[in-house]
Amino acid sequence: MSDLHHLLTLPERPLTESLYLPELSRFLSAGIPATYTLEQAAAYEKGEEVTEEDSNTTPLHILCRSLPLFDAKATDSLGKDEESVVLKLMDTLFEYGAGWNFLDYEGKHIGDLVLERKYPQEHAIYQRIVDAGVSAELLLRKIDGGEIEFLDGPEEVQDNDESGNVKDTEETSGDATAADQATYLRTELEYTEDALVTKENRDxxxxxxxxxxxxxxxxxxxxxxxxxxxxxxxxxxxxxxxxxxxxxxxxxxxxxxxxxxxxxxxxxxxxxxxxxxxxxxxxxxxxxxxxxxxxxxxxxxxxxxxxxxxxxxxxxxxxxxxxxxxxxxxxxxxxxxxxxxxxxxxxxxxxxxxxxxxxxxxxxxxxxxxxxxxxxxxxxxxxxxxxxxxxxxxxxxxxxxxxxxxxxxxx
Ligand SMILES: C[S@@+](CC[C@H](N)C(=O)[O-])C[C@H]1O[C@@H](n2cnc3c(N)ncnc32)[C@H](O)[C@@H]1O
Known part of the structure; x- marks a missing residue:
């Protein structure tokens, strides 16, 4: 594990600005990418190349995974001051270009990890990720000149994943019915007892x-x-x-x-x-x-x-x-x-x-x-x-x- 990654495991409590922020800024301003993944670090140590298929366990994943469990009553849960340090760490990572939408070695999104640590969806840490997602998506729209590649799902798409009844943007091999309207309108449908599905592909x-x-x-x-x-x-x-x-x-x-x-x-x-x-x-x-x-x-x-x-x-x-x-x-x-x-x-x-x-x-x-x-x-x-x-x-x-x-x- 690199020093950057180690820092984000939050090894010392209580979290203070002076303990974490200058160190994080030092790594990032020295040129370590905010998207530097555990997989890249491991491959570097072994002198290997990272393949495209590798997962993307980013510094943000490590940070979110390392958060103390949210429990207002527990003595080791995040205090208000510590919460503000975490938010500043996140801000710094985002400022340096950390992506909000990668999946780690377990196929988890940073949002999943925060929820797994029992933080409520209303919590400022979770909402910081939401805001990053909104900004990124709006920016992407501008860059694409209105060609919206909207939330096709995080960087790796798992089986069985699809965005809802504007029912998906993800095309899968041999099955364009969910992705392409003209194909869908030519596709035979079947009413079952409790669903309407495409006859052949069971979409x-x-x-x-x-x-x-x-x-x-x-x-x-x-x-x-x-x-x-x-x-x-x-x-x-x-x-x-x-x-x-x-x-x-x-x-x-x-x-x-x-x-x-x-x-x-x-x-x-x-x-x-x-x-x-x-x-x-x-x-x-x-x-x-x-x-x-x-x-x-x-x-x-x-x-x-x-x-x-x-x-x-x-x-x-x-x-x-x-x-x-x-x-x-x-x-x-x-x-x-x-x-x-x-x-x-x-x-x-x-x-x-x-x-x-x-x-x-x-x-x-x-x-x-x-x-x-x-x-x-x-x-x-x-x-x-x-x-x-x-x-x-x-x-x-x-x-x-x-x-x-x-x-x-x-x-
Ligand atoms: C998810 S179903 C609607 C279910 C409906 N809300 C219900 O309560 O049963 C989607 C329907 O939209 C129709 N559809 C898809 N694209 C359409 C379009 N561009 N204009 C009109 N209907 C469309 C589909 O053929 C399908 O019957």
Whole structure:
């Protein structure tokens, strides 16, 4: 282990600035990279080369792994002064270019390690990593000139990892359905008892563990205007009190059934996949008196509605498949044009949900992005009672125990 790495094992307590900070700065200003990994140090000692496949146990990993367990009552837990030293060490490492998104020799992210040491997600040390992630992602966007390579997952992608229902940005060999919309729309789908999957690859397009989330989302969409208890359509002034809702992505129709329970005046459903549209025909969705089905991709149908200029929504929900965060950014442009001033926009939030830290980074990114449109995003945080069972689908797309349900409204 190099001296830099040893320093970050926090060998001496209590942690003080004078004990740690000048020493760390000395190493880094002497040219040791803040990303210098244990693997590189080991290879150097043996006179070997580090291969690309090697893991990346960075100085930040060593620091996070070495934190005392968080326990407010324990005598050896971090005091406030020590916490501030740790934050300064992190700041220094980030200033010198430490990456926030590497996986160490156990496939762990620095965020995972802090949580493993029992620090709560609200803790300043964990939040420092979130902030680093947000800054890095926003910077990457600028550097890429708008080509967003957004949180494809940390540097090494494990089996079974995938970002959520903007359902992934990671392409895997021989399977582009989750990554490429055109491929997905040509792919045959199959409805099973509790899921909608791609027939050949068994990619989960929609699964019924999301039912409680869909119920909550349906309530949000009608929250400012109407609900089953206060049926707006029976009011005298139709225009004033009508409640018009749009759902983008039918899937298993779970949210649409909940929306129907709310007795909305008009319920638009936008769906692009031919197999799903067939299912909707077979199950009577085209015949429901208050349902308008917009066939085709939202990118086409919703722009037509915008051009029409006479349909506005109290609630808009977005939950598609094989789209990327860039698509959501495009959608914000449409949402601001179609949402009524007091309306609610929400979406299935699987953004970065293959890992708690990435999920927390996305949580903030969305807040910042919608703020650019004069909108505010608030989250209901829900402890998931039913965790997904991935045995029948190829890859999981949600690995967190808490769900952040977004409600976005004009501020
Ligand atoms: C995850 S499912 C939606 C599940 C739904 N929320 C439910 O409660 O069952 C995603 C759906 O979005 C549809 N979809 C994907 N891309 C789309 C697009 N660009 N426009 C419209 N629908 C799309 C898919 O065909 C699929 O039916």
């Amino acid at each position: 989960g397009v929609m699964m019924d563990w999301e039912t409680d989330i869909m119920a909550m989302a349906a309530k949000s969409l009608v929250s400012t205007r109407c609900s089953a208890t206060g049926n707006a359509s029976e009011d005298e002034d139709e225009d004033e009190d009508e409640c018009v809702v749009l759902n983008i992505g039918f899937g298993m129709g779970i949210i649409d059934s909940f929306i129907q329970d709310e007795k909305v005046t008009k319920h638009y459903i936008c769906e692009a996949h031919p197999d799903v549209l067939t299912r909707m025909r077979e199950t009577g969705w085209f015949d429901k008196p208050n349902v308008v089905v917009l066939e085709g991709r939202w990118q086409d149908s919703l722009n037509e509605l915008l051009d029409q200029g006479n349909v506005f929504f109290d609630g808009i929900y977005y939950d598609t498949f094989s789209e990327h965060y860039q698509d959501m950014l495009d959608l914000y442009d449409v949402v601001v044009g179609l949402l009524k001033p007091e309306g609610t926009f929400s979406f299935f939030n699987g953004l970065g949900a293959d890992r708690a830290i990435c999920y927390d980074v996305y949580r903030k990114i969305v807040e910042l992005d919608v703020a650019n449109y004069g909108m505010q995003c608030t989250y209901q945080v829900v402890d998931l009672q039913t965790l997904p069972n991935w045995s029948d689908v190829k890859r999981s797309y949600f690995n967190c125990t808490r769900y952040y349900h977004p409600e976005i409204r004009f501020a």
